[in-house]
Amino acid sequence: MSRTWNFYAGPATLPVSAIERAKADLPDWEGTGMSVMETSHRSKEYDAVHYGAMGLMAELLGLDDDHQVLFIQGGASTQFAMVPMNFIPPGGSADYVNTGTWSAKALKEAKIIADGRVAATSEPDGFTRIPRRDEYDLDPKAAYVHITSNNTIRGTQFHEFPDVGATPLVADMSSDFLWRPFDANRFALIYAGAQKNIGPSGVTVVILKKSWLAQANENIPTMLKYATHSAKDSLYNTPPTFAIYMVRNVLEWVKEQGGLAGMEQRNRAKGDLLYGVIGAHPDFYRCPVEADSRSYMNVIWRLPSEELEAKFVAEALAAGMCGLKGHRSAGGCRASIYNAMPIEGVEYLADFMTRFAAANR
Numbered sequence: 439m440s441r442t443w444n445f446y447a448g449p450a451t452l453p454v455s456a457i458e459r460a461k462a463d464l465p466d467w468e469g470t471g472m473s474v475m476e477t478s479h480r481s482k483e484y485d486a487v488h489y490g491a492m493g494l495m496a497e498l499l500g501l502d503d504d505h506q507v508l509f510i511q512g513g514a515s516t517q518f519a520m521v522p523m524n525f526i527p528p529g530g531s532a533d534y535v536n537t538g539t540w541s542a543k544a545l546k547e548a549k550i551i552a553d554g555r556v557a558a559t560s561e562p563d564g565f566t567r568i569p570r571r572d573e574y575d576l577d578p579k580a581a582y583v584h585i586t587s588n589n590t591i592r593g594t595q596f597h598e599f600p601d602v603g604a605t606p607l608v609a610d611m612s613s614d615f616l617w618r619p620f621d622a623n624r625f626a627l628i629y630a631g632a633q634k635n636i637g638p639s640g641v642t643v644v645i646l647k648k649s650w651l652a653q654a655n656e657n658i659p660t661m662l663k664y665a666t667h668s669a670k671d672s673l674y675n676t677p678p679t680f681a682i683y684m685v686r687n688v689l690e691w692v693k694e695q696g697g698l699a700g701m702e703q704r705n706r707a708k709g710d711l712l713y714g715v716i717g718a719h720p721d722f723y724r725c726p727v728e729a730d731s732r733s734y735m736n737v738i739w740r741l742p743s744e745e746l747e748a749k750f751v752a753e754a755l756a757a758g759m760c761g762l763k764g765h766r767s768a769g770g771c772r773a774s775i776y777n778a779m780p781i782e783g784v785e786y787l788a789d790f791m792t793r794f795a796a797a798n799r
């Protein structure tokens with residue numbers, strides 16, 4: 439087997455064990471003589487996968503009885519609209535912390551549906567940092583405060599979640615969900631498209647505080663209402679069964695690796711290694727992100743010129759590493775090193791970076 443070192447931002451690399459398991463299961467899954475893709479979502483076999491994935495997620499996160507795991511389609515981008523639709527009351531508004539492209543898109547949807555305010559932003563600094571809590575201007579009447587825990591494009595990450603008092607806290611965790619232990623019960627709602635850190639595209643995980651539903655708006659199309667998915671455990675209509683099966687495989691791998699504490703250990707080692715290489719060559723590599731806002735999931739850096747950046751990406755590809763070009767809106771290089779990226783892949787990249795700097799300075 440030959441695997442590429444895959445640094446794409448998403449869809450992204452998955453644990454080999456999760457893929458191997460799917461490969462073995464495809465023709466004849468658990469003695470059913472069919473694959474999970476071909477099985478009714480009302481069968482007892484699928485039930486075990488669906489509730490198994492939900493249960494593993496709740497276990498890994500230590501969810502309390504008021505928090506529920508949901509599987510919804512439409513990607514994180516649909517959550518940008520569902521959150522305000524469900525939770526901003528008529529005439530109300532919500533507060534958004536704008537830390538880049540994805541939070542701006544979330545805010546845009548809130549403004550279409552109701553009203554959204556920017557409570558804090560690092561836009562004047564080119565989104566190179568996470569705003570400090572003392573920079574927030576919160577509206578005490580806001581329906582919720584929305585943050586983007588990891589900014590996939592700008593390479594910034596919240597290392598501490600803000601205390602926003604009694605106002606419900608909502609987070610888009612698409613690109614760092616499950617990267618380390620955290621108190622998920624503090625959040626009123628968390629959403630994450632699976633395709634970065636926890637599975638393939640096609641399913642979005644939502645962690646919902648059920649008691650918050652008491653304040654949700656009623657007059658919303660059925661499929662866009664959290665209450666619909668909550669009441670039926672995400673089996674109101676056909677769920678993306680294969681994607682959920684893959685999430686289950688990934689979550690079992692997370693558990694085998696020591697759960698979220700195991701993930702944090704892996705991820706810190708990988709991020710520290712890459713930032714170390716960048717810092718060791720200050721005349722050649724430069725990370726534009728302020729030190730205490732740097733992401734352990736998406737590491738971004740610049741080279742002395744765009745020509746060298748293009749050369750770096752091309753030579754890295756020839757050496758077996760894909761996905762290192764930065765997002766088109768940010769430029770430079772980016773390595774997405776989510777949970778499933780092994781330390782060996784990051785060591786390979788770090789060695790390449792050291793050699794490239796020596797050969798091209």
Ligand SMILES: *Cc1c(COP(=O)(O)O)cnc(C)c1O
Pocket residue numbers: 448512513514515516540586588589590610611612613631632634
């Ligand atoms: C990728 C990404 C999204 C968009 O996710 P889709 O599932 O493609 O809609 C939203 N937020 C963040 C932080 C992301 O990284």
